[in-house]
Amino acid sequence: MPESATQQVLDVRAGLAHALGAAQSALDTARDRHLAAVERRNRVAAAAEAQKVRLAVERDTRLRDIDHQHHDDLAALAGAAADAGRRGAPGAAGAPWSSWAPTPGVGAAEVRVGRLLLPYEGEVPALVPLLDRGHVVVRGDAAASDEVVAGLLLRALGTTAPGTVRLTGYDPEQLGGGLAGFAGLATAGVLTFAGPGALGALLDELVDHVRRINETVLAGEHPSLGALADATGRRPEPWRVAVLLGGGHGDELSRKERGHLDRLLRTGAACGVHLVLRGVAVPQPPAGVEVIDAARDGTARLSGCGDLPVRLDEGPPPALVTATSRRIAEQVAAGPRPVALDTLLPDEEWREHSATGLSAPLGDGPHGTPVTVTLSDYPPHALIAGPSGTGKTNLIYAWIGALAARYSPAELAFYLLDFKEGVSFARFAPGRRDPSWLPHVRLVGVNVNTDREFGLALLRFLGAELRRRADAAKRHEVTNLAELRAEDPDGHWPRIVAVVDEFQVLLAGRDALAAEAVDLLEDLARRGRSQGIHLILASQDVSGIEALWGRPALVAQFSLRIALPRARRVLAETNPAADALPRFHAVVNADSGALEANRVVRVPAAGDREQWSALQHRLWRRRPPELSAPRLFDGDVVPRLADSPDFARLAPAPTVPAPVVLLGETIDVAARSARTVLRRAPGRNLAVLGTRVDEACAVLGTAARALAAQYPPGAARFSVACLDPDATAAVDALRPHLPEDSGWYGPDSVGWLLDDAAEAADADLAAVRPHFLFLYAVDAAPGGARTAERLRRILRQGPERRIHVLGWWRGAALLRETLGGQGSRTDAIGAWVALDVHGSELAPYYPGAGAPVWYPRPWRALHFDRSVHRGAEVIIPYGAP
Ligand SMILES: Nc1ncnc2c1ncn2[C@@H]1O[C@H](COP(=O)(O)OP(=O)(O)OP(=O)(O)O)[C@@H](O)[C@H]1O
Structure with missing residues (x-):
């Protein structure tokens, strides 16, 4: 047993050891797997985490991109709207009040009232169509509405030529106070007011105006005044903007007025008639009417801007309104800028024939066609x-x-x-x-x-x-x-x-x-x-x-x-057209x-x-x-003898049967010289009458020079007596023009001259050569009755014997004294030139019962020669040569 037991023990031990080993190994394996699994799980978890982060980043990026895109799109749209706004309302139609000035003729389709409220840093103007486009109804807060109306009107006035927008105000609540800033326009007729009871009449008139434009101006040829202006480049009629500022009571308009108002809202714009209504209800505004709902906080809704809120501009500064109105009125009063003369000239000059008449344009008519x-x-x-x-x-x-x-x-x-x-x-x-x-x-x-x-x-x-x-x-x-x-x-x-x-x-x-x-x-x-x-x-x-x-x-x-303009009576009595003529216009009427x-x-x-x-x-x-x-x-120029064609024709001749005396220029088309002929015949003397020394000397000097020009040296005798010291200079100036052998006499020596001439006048035979006596201030000759007697003899008998007196008496009565006083014969004076002598004083020297009509005037004289004239003629003495 021991052995076996031991063996057994050993076996068991071995078995256990084996089992342990196996178990250990299994455990190890299991552990390894566990570790690997943990690791794998950790990895997966980490990967999942990273993915989540990536996703979040991705999502953020995408969201940012979308944001940017959205923003860009909005900015592009707003920019385009802002651009369109600037184009649609250029110059005075859209400029901020701080830098506003009129820009007449920019032709704005719309005018600015504020800006759109957009999440966008640029500005997008809010515009409303007006001239040639539509009408504006302003509702809501009264103060804000007034500012909108003032802004609209100022911009409309500022974008058009002065006088081409005519305003009519109807403001029964404030009696014109609502448009007080524009009152300056009234002086030039650019703004008129309809009294509180006159809305009906105003609407009647506007409706009539639209009818007239349709019938006579557009006449089916153009759809609107705007189209006519585009086609012809001329706008025959001004815009009429009626500003009706009602009290906001819905019952203000009668049925007829409501009917007219609706008609105008529908048809007015094509004829340039526009309504700006505030406080006048328009229940169903037709197309073409922009409705502005103004709120107290300065925002508004505009029918043309959909749901976008609008921030209204402040009204124009009152000083800007009054100054602009005054300037426009001044420009209207000063009249339109003139058209150039060239517009009347033909392409080719001198091509027309006048056999049947003379035709030419005088300017252009209302439609730009020549009249x-x-x-x-x-x-x-x-x-x-x-x-x-x-x-x-x-x-x-x-x-x-x-x-x-x-x-x-x-x-x-x-x-x-x-x-x-x-x-x-x-x-x-x-x-x-x-x-x-x-x-x-x-x-x-x-x-x-x-x-x-x-x-x-x-x-x-x-x-x-x-x-x-x-x-x-x-x-x-x-x-x-x-x-x-x-x-x-x-x-x-x-x-x-x-x-x-x-x-x-x-x-x-x-x-x-x-x-x-x-x-x-x-x-x-x-x-x-x-x-x-x-x-x-x-x-x-x-x-x-x-x-x-x-x-x-x-x-x-x-x-x-x-x-x-304003000419009276030239047209028919019932034709008042001249009364309303603008400046530099005329009514031409061939009937x-x-x-x-x-x-x-x-x-x-x-x-x-x-x-x-x-x-x-x-x-x-x-x-x-x-x-x-x-x-x-x-008439202001004194003619010169040297320029006289008649004087230029005088030349020395061997015999001079009819010596010509020139006296001055006649007032006639041919610039003839007035003349008297000193033939050998009774009465052929010349008397110059009046006190004006210069003119008397000018007439006698002209006569002397003209006579001298007709004779060769020695062929005629010239004697000059100067008896008035004031005439000395003129007489001296004559010396170079008379022959060298001329005789020159003064108060001391004139007696010899008269003795000599009187004796020759008594002679049986005529003088061999003519003798011309130029007597300056005859009436001053010394010698009293004896001198007068000799003078009479010379005057009466001299001309027959070629002795002629060309004398200056300083009055018609003084000549009469020389001739022998009241009742004496005057026929010795065959020709006379009167200066400052009244017509009635000339009666004795004028044939017939009457006297010539003559009111003396400077440097003019009345000439009469009884041998040729029926009536006296006015002459202009020649001045300095
Ligand atoms: N069609 C026109 N365009 C521009 N200016 C004009 C026009 N007609 C007249 N004028 C200007 O108006 C002024 C007066 O014109 P004009 O002398 O022809 O008037 P008148 O009626 O003959 O006046 P008066 O009888 O007093 O001389 C002038 O300065 C003239 O240059």
């Missing part, structure tokens, strides 16, 4: 009226320019006379600064207001031309200018246009001159039409011209009527002023010298070489 004016058989003559400063002269310039550019001088000739103070037509004649002239102009008369004779001279000249044309027509057996030109193609038959500005001066007064002028006018007006002679008479006020209205037949010939024939024309500025001279120089350079400069008659 053409024609002078022809009908209408033949024009009457223009415009109070001072309304542009009458400018209109005449424009007309002359438009005609002169179309017709060559062979087709058209102008005779221009201006009775106004000043020299408005002088620009057409060569001057000191500008030698050019308008080639068509044949005569320019300026500063003729005291020389009505010049107007008469023009009419006489035209009368003679009329006869010449009528004779030519008879010869060619034709009846009018067109036929004459066809029959006589080589003849020079331009149409004549005679313009007389301020013609009432010519016709004023009830004297012989006015009577003759009216007769001539009537004849010219009646017969001139067929002979191509057209009259344009212009006046500040034709209504006062009795000479015209007493002759309806004369007035009827002037069927072309042109009225400038004697009948209402239906009115055409309104905007006249371009032709007064500007630069624009004018460009045209005149161009035409002047093209003038035919044979054309002479026009005759310039300037």
